[in-house]
Amino acid sequence: MKKIAIIVAGGAGTRMESILPKQFLLLKNKPILWHSIKAFASAFDDIEMIIVLPEEYIEEGVNIAKEFTDAHNIDFVKGGNTRFDSVKNGLGLIKEEAIIFVHDAVRCLVSAEMIQRCYEQALHQGNAVPAIVATDTIRMIDGDKSISIDRNKIRIIQTPQTFQSTILLPAFEQEYRETFTDEASVAESFGKKIFLIDGEVENIKITRPIDLMIAEKVLEKRIYKS
Secondary structure, three states: OOOOEEEEEEOOOHHHHHOOOOHHHHOOEEHHHHHHHHHHHHHOOEEEEEEEHHHHHHHHHHEEEEEEEOOOOOEEEEOOOOHHHHHHHOOOOOOOEEEEEEEEOOOOOOOOHHHHHHHHHHOOOHHEEEEEOOOOEEEEEOOOEEEEEOOOOOOEEEEEEEEEEEHHHHHHOOOOOOOOOOOOHHHHHHOOOEEEEEOOOOOOOOOOOOHHHHHHHOOOOOOOOO
């Protein structure tokens, strides 16, 4: 089935303490966005991509993606005011049945193997949402109290959240709600059962300066292993 990755890079990344949006910060001399594009290009020879960017950075995104465009069809669309709007803008370019990956551009350490696993599960079960086990103690705030939560029942959600287009496209026709924090919450609100798949500990979201340092070490380890 057709494969399309929507790489969401619409944010400003204020927590990175940088004027430049975090998706353009360098990691091993390449922009973070480049690493995410490369992961999907490595996963499938026939995958297409839609990259969602702030309008004023689309030209820069086009330049970053140039080395991949001979082998892959890559389109660009401007982001919206919320993640929901940004993803919906990307979905607006999809006109045929496909398996759709929605991925945070700043999760640039995702492996090709995980992308492939997400595809296979979505193909057979309708969706695949990567998740890892919580290892920290978890407490929930309830008014002026905090309540201990059984961490064995908690999963930390990652991307790429992967869906058959026949599920995701109509789900995004709903009116936006503040509870729509990811694609799984949108599909679940539409009445669809969500199927988790094992995520990867290294598939971190680069949000703060320390995350960039961790990502550097992960890539150094991978280069050493290869």
